[in-house]
Amino acid sequence: MKVLRYCLLVIFSIASVIIYARVYAYSINDDLELKGEIQARVSVRTSDSEGYTSPEIAKGNLVQQRNLALIELNDVLSRPSETTPDLKFHIVGRFLYDGVYDYGPEALQQLRETNKVAIDDMSKSDKLWECYLDYGQGPWFFRIGKQNLSFGETDIFQVLDRINPLDNTFGGTFEDLDDRRIPIWMIRGNYNFGKVGPVSSLTMEGFLNPGWNGQEVAPFAPLGTPYAYPSPPSSVPLRLHDPDATFQNSRMGARVTGVVNDTFNISLAHFQTIVDTPAPVVTIDPTVTGNVAEDLTYKTEQVSGASMSFFEPHIEAIIRTEAAYFWDEPVFIPQINAPALYGKFVTGSVPEKDVFRYMVGLDKNFWFRLINDTSMINLYLQYFAESYQDYDSRMKIPVNSYPSGAFIEQPRYDQKFTLVTSTTYMSGTLTPQLAIIWDPRGAFLYIPSIEKTFQPWIFKLSYYLMTGDRDVSVGILKDRQQVTLQASLVF
């Protein structure tokens, strides 16, 4: 009954917004626009739970029933001229309800009962999602407010693109990177120097997300939720610690971009961000039951990097490259982070290592008229690699291998390949796509999908299939295979 009331309230609210939007969009001011999207998504497991995944959910069960509404308001306050700046604002409200914990499998309903606050926090929210003011005059541009900012050239996995925290609680790698980005309060600006020597459009950009009022961090999926990492049962409480509210914990940085010799699109960046996946520490704490707790503390990290892209005329493709050096990244060495597991009843500490990550990618569009004679096939290939400097052979990933329970090895050199290919039919309203992630150590993730637009409706059907070694990257979630149907109404 409660669920029904909630649904009716949501539907009524959304209907009111739509009606109001249609009236208001045509009133007062040609620049004022109200628009948005209402989305419902259903995901059904297509594999039985295995290993340490708990609670067990058999295939055929609902694992996600996510409803999202994004309501956007934009207006132009002033248009650029010799005497007036370009001034506009943008606001997005986001309303989320995942009903799987209210009417999904019994196991997930029970999970909610054991961890109501954390689950409700994850599955129900209404937030001011984005809210910023744009100011532009001449070579200057500023964007002040709650926003997203993305550096670099990569898709699917991040190299330089680590400014905004990511919400991996509702799908992780299954979801588009941009859908997982959490906007943060930031002031950002850039200055266009124009042509300087061989560099066209030389631009300096800086940003500051001040830490003195607390920081938004990547949320941690509560244990047992459909997209949390598998873990054996444990009575050790998990404690999350946000960064201290100090300026030193700000996210901030700068980059320089430009086009060299009318060919190479280059950027150099350095910034401080907050690590999305903090390394755990086992703490001896007499105030908790069992005297032991697992602490995750979000810390800052310095990143230096560069990216470059150019058009290669012989193969008629765009080559993208990116490299970044991560200074003092927290890592997990169980003997140091969790000495209590080895009989030393002392609080652990977090070791740090430098990590070098890079990507080489290729974007190519080509005709394959047997398949499609009106639109090109798009192909995006990427090779990711990472290398831990001053590698310690004891380094692990804090996920337990089944059935031994030992932590999964963190290799010194790691690599992945990604491929995304798509095309369009029916005047751009039908888009089939295939995404593949391959870890050469023995794991695959395949995501075939098809999207169809019947404006204003958009439907998308996706399938997530993992194969390979359970202890290798995407293989860790091997038992989370699912099919997802998503319906969106845009206005």
Place this chain on the structure above:
Amino acid sequence: MKNYRHFKTIFMIILMLIIYASSAPAAETQSVNKDNWQVLKGIMPDSALKWVETGEMVVKYGKLDYDPGKVQPSWVLESMKENIGKYKLTSKKAIVEASTGKSPKFIKGIPFPGVKITDPDGPDKIMWNTLYIRDVNGPLKTKMDVKFIGRKTGYERSIYADWYSKPFDGYEPAKAWSNPDNLEAENQIVVTSPYDMAGTAMMTWRYRTEKNDMLFGYVPAIRRVRQMTPAGRSDALFGSDFARDDGAYGGYDGAIDNFKWKFIGEGEVIGGFIGSQPVRVNQNKNGEWVFDYKNKDLLVWSYEKKGQPGYSAAPWHVDSLIWTKRPVWIIEGIPKDTYYNYGRQIIYVDKETNVAYWKIIYDRTGKYWKTLWFGWGMGQDETKTVNWISMPLQIIVDERSKHATVQLSHMDYKCGTNIDSNQFSLGGFTALCK
């Protein structure tokens, strides 16, 4: 008495003639449909003539109240004398000064007036003229409505976008602008609706020299400006029936050297115009010249008049266009890229205004595939001294899928605007995006 009667008769006849002349409609047009389609034989491409013959299209054919050749910006008319023989083409079809062989610092109006049919570079020069006739209107801002229309389904949907362009050639005031990158022009298209596409944007830097265009895209899904390949010009634009190259005032917006161009004739063809008189342009408080397209009678769609007698049966026609005979060059273009999705193309370019009226597109096997045509709006202010050329309407029909896409850009069409070059920098482009 008899003389008086004769005088009276003659006087009455003269009086009647005067009354008739003063009350006659400004533009005399006749409706050409499936009953009298032969009127247009020889002055309309065959693919379009067939539409008239079958009732798909009804044409309002006649004369305009004015000569479009004279309603052009003053610097264009001046360039038709000043630029004769001033420029030539390199082997890669780039424009250089005839006297020095160097890339010119600035080209006023159109670069190649007075082209002769015997000129081996003639067709390439005319295609350059069609690119420059867009530039001569200066920085342009407009809002586009890209309509998708099916033969059976009628109007299906629209994609709305903002268009910004800034030329560094053609437009006389551009001579004083700084152009350190030696660009011919730069442009941006930013999708504003529907919601799932809003924010998608493309920016092009086109160089004066033989360099490839620099093309950047902003895709909301990745929140980043990414360099895009300048190849793929024959790919569908936003899934429409238009290819990326099917733009500009000449029906072709790619590199001139990407095609082999050839004269296949000259003659007369009917071209579509909005209104029988020049469209009024007014200068706003920012000094921008705004086309007044508020009169809804200027653009009457056949899909809005579905089933009504006297209107085109095919839903994508604009039945209010006035079609008039114009002198044209007939140019054939064959792509050099063997993977280009089109084959042969025939373009009809006005000899006096350098705009195109029709483009007939064949596929790679030589079979007829699409027809593209334009509705032109020649703008003039109330003093009749300031002239502009607008391209508010472009329609392409895919005969195989019985589907059309219309690019309508009459809403808020502004020429001679002030657009800060910073908008076309990488930083400025990012600022346009979410």
